[in-house]
């Protein structure tokens with residue numbers, strides 16, 4: 001009933017009068033995918049958002065694709081985010097391509113301590129443009145911002161790349177939780193805005209919202 005396909009989130013239709021008197025626990029749904037090289041922290045990012053916990057210890061690569069749901073409330077509207085955690089390993093790409101089409105939003109992660117994960121962002125964006133909806137919401141995230149001693153990608157480099165592609169950007173930490181909730185909140189707000197859009201209604205710019213709300217890592221970028 002509340003599932004969405006296509007580029008815009010859908011509103012729940014009102015239940016017919018003969019339906020049982022239970023209201024759905026959300027007003028909109030949206031499908032979000034986490035993308036990026038293996039090891040950038042996609043699974044940890046999702047678990048931090050969903051459970052407020054950080055998975056440390058042995059790294060177990062995702063096999064194929066997995067998902068979790070979480071409802072966030074933005075401006076009184078409950079948005080159920082269905083979040084798909086994809087495997088970053090090359091051998092699973094053909095599996096994940098099939099899921100791009102229905103996604104309303106994509107969180108594209110690199111690891112600030114891993115240069116190749118940053119260099120591969122352009123290839124990820126090419127893939128996104130090939131397989132995803134044209135108006136999919138994309139956000140670029142530089143994860144592991146807590147590991148400042150091993151930083152190899154400056155925050156400015158992330159900013160510059162994001163500006164080139166016209167997407168919002170912030171650095172995040174799945175370990176400390178920095179900016180994790182904000183990333184999903186911004187997506188939920190954008191989906192709500194698109195779903196309720198009216199020519200004379202309020203205006204929402206996801207990039208401005210992210211810029212005004214994002215936290216910077218406690219230690220500045222010094223590279």
Ligand SMILES: Nc1nc2c(ncn2[C@@H]2O[C@H](COP(=O)(O)OP(=O)(O)OP(=O)(O)O)[C@@H](O)[C@H]2O)c(=O)[nH]1
Nearest residue numbers: 038039040041042043044061062088144173174175
């Ligand atoms: N310090 C720190 N470590 C992190 C962070 N996010 C993830 N890690 C670590 O990075 C490793 C990889 O994390 P995952 O979340 O499994 O990476 P992934 O992107 O899901 O990898 P695939 O499933 O192979 O695509 C794990 O050892 C995590 O503990 C972070 O924000 N900070």
